[in-house]
Amino acid sequence: MTTMNRHMTAVQNLRALEELGARLEGLLVLPGSGSYDAQRRVWNGSIDRCPAAIVRCASVADVAAALRFARVHDLLVAVRGGGHSFPGHSVCDGGMVIDLSLMRGIRVDPEARTVCVQGGVLLGELDAATQPYGLAVTSGIVTHTGVAGLTLGGGMGWIMRKYGLTIDQLLSVELVTADGEPVRASTAENADLFWGVRGGGGNFGIITEFKFRLNPVGPEVFAGPVFWPMEDASEVLRFYRDWVADCPDELMTIVVQRRVPDLPVIPRDLVGRHVIVVVACHLGPVDDAERVMRPLKSFGRPLLDLCQPKPYLVHQSMFDPGFPHGWWYYFRTCDIAALTDDVIGVMAEQGRRIVSPITSVGLWQMGGAVARVGEDETAFHGRGAGFTFNINGNSYSAEGFDAEREWARDYWTALQPHHTSVYVNFLMDEGEDRVRQAYGVAKYDRLKALKRAYDPHNVFRLNQNIRPD
Template sequence: MAKGTEIDEGAVYELQTSFRGELVRPEDVGYDKHRKVWNGSIDRHPALIARCTGAADVRAALRLARSQDLLVTVRGGGHSFPGLSVCDDGMLIDLGLMKGIRVDPEARTARVQAGVLLGELDRETQEFGLAVPSGIVTHTGVAGLTLGGGLGWVMRKYGLTIDQLLSVDVITAEGELVRASEDRNADPFWGVRGGGGNFGIVTEFEFRLNPVGPYVMAGPVFWPMEDAPEVLGFYRGWIADCPDELMTIAVLRRAPALPIVPPDLVGKHVVAIAACYAGPVEEGERALRPLKEFGSPVLDLCRPKPFVEHQKMFDPSFPNGWSYYVRSCDVAALNDDVIDITVEHGRRITSPITSIGLWQMGGAVERIDNRATAFNGRQAGFTFNINGNSKTAEGFDGEREWARNYWSALAPHHTSVYVNFLMEEGEDRVRQAYGAAKYDRLKALKRKYDPTNFFTLNQNIKPD
């Protein structure tokens, strides 16, 4: 039960009379279901959940929150690592019912409401052989992913998710509905492309679509962990001059217990290179042949497949309800020291669901002017996602300690950090995510559009 917050019943009743969605309180059936988020280690109890169906509901919920001086948090897909999309005592504005998607295949654009998940968007756009560059787990929310930047399988070909963003509809802290684009309200449009939910609630996104699939050459190739130094050394050289169409993620973990994994491999420490070629399948087959032929792989799942199938590849490794903890950093290069540290900590993995992911950057991401958006990691060589995970609370402390130790060992090589891979780590880390100049510009925007820091439950940029 939520404690410590009393909301005027008359105000709630007045809201209910015009609210098209659903208002859920702690005593209501379904409260526990609706308060939960993807990360099972997060256990918070809002005083009121406003499940909105559109911009009018969002504005009405904001008016109630302001009149009652409530702490407000906003949930799109609820997929953030630190669980900032739910709070204790205050109001949760849930956008999950806002599922509208309108694809224009001739103009190659899509209008997408803030409750849409990546898999839902892919389903609509792939019908026409088109896609928005997006993430790698299909039950991630489009909204949170986009507002932080948006890393994914086709970013080296087409850029980040924000690089295909044409406009947004955003509701400010004062309840004003604003359309923002390059030529209209350009300052907040710059800010929402990487600056998260600091400036308002985005209720709708307009994206440019790009040709992808419907079939791609994609999937992981696995080697035993004892081969990791040689595999990562080969990998470094192989991708040094690879085409933009090729995107890879190097993964170290214990082989997962999935039907596609041979039983005698399950639980063994492995290194994998997962790849996706965003171009013709036959070109992808040629480009990926050196990877598939290197050394002695113990499992090769890299093959032609529907893009929507490849997008689901990591879903079984990150289901709802497990306990997740992440530490992250960007590094300039995969040098010998970084490889040695990575292999050393990969061998120490104990949880069957803990993993290390090294995201290859570069390509179109790097070539876009770094000043164009608030996102600040365009010059990174690799983005590290160090996941210390457990299926329940048991053993979770140990996994978090492993992740922290690995991240600390990489400290001499840290450059920046991807804001969507932050936990609640404090203002200095948020500043590091944007760099000093962009952080100052974001603070100025915050002072203009949210001077009281009404939207505070995020990777917060304080206005003062």
């Protein structure tokens, strides 16, 4: 194409974009506008991409119009809910970002115990709307995560062992398909599509509204972290393994390895020290929680015990200071069947090698209600996993990031003999084989067939992509 033809095409596309912007209820943000740089940024600071247009949708009609425009003009499509995708799938170079962040409506029906949530809502906003009624949906551990991305991959959180994954609370979705048409899916309507969106990610459409079942939670829970020195990791993990083996569904735990962060609740002499931490959340009465937690709280010589009654909303935001917008994040992940002596050995060895003050490992306890949902009932794979690793190699900026990324890869590789399944929401851009592993062969084939039916041209490919071919 000649320089003149390229210029004419650019002008024509700009005019077409301006016409699109005039029809929107929301906003069109183009390169050069005052808010462009702010709007193109996502949570993971290591992602730096420049789309040709950002459509900040205010309605389903805006979503449909933006999607049709992208199809007609052959633009790559990125869909942004909370912008929290680990590998940065919610922004692209040269294409169109369909941004749902203006669509933040929440409707709670406390009598029916349901909530309807638009596609741009964040987890903290959902919790804030439901907790006045003592109700909640399983909803992650960082409040500025988007509901949409969390849900579409499965949805893990503090109440999942009692009530199941986020998708296990999902009653229906409203979405816009690849051809720009609105569709509703539930167990009674487009049931095949409803099966696929419960774990299959953003492969089948743009979800504009979710309807969830609500569960009784809070407003207070018995929750928080207990810290031990990293040199005691082997003993703590062996105790922990036995302690959680027959624990009640009301208890959920995440084991964390990191250096102690500089926070107001932390004694100054502990800041920067390598520690292993068990963070717990018990949903039952305080007396029951104290009885269940007593063995953990009295094991060995804890450096610090912050596990106590507190508002559920406070506990939900506990990890927020450790994962703010703009830091550079890299993740590796795997599921394991059990916390064997060999796995404990890897954790003890690799934990001592943490350098960055913001690098961490989270070992999520699985089981409970998650494992009692039939494996074939949803697209989510790995309900029988014992634990899920989320290995974070993080830095404040580009400085030191390569070293942290290599440490995370080394940790993951050391665990490789013990890998089983993998949680799709914790994947980076790791290729088709890893996506297939996230679903298993049978589910992956079923998802490919569903993709051929609803998105045969792979319009929605900026995700953990299930290719239709």
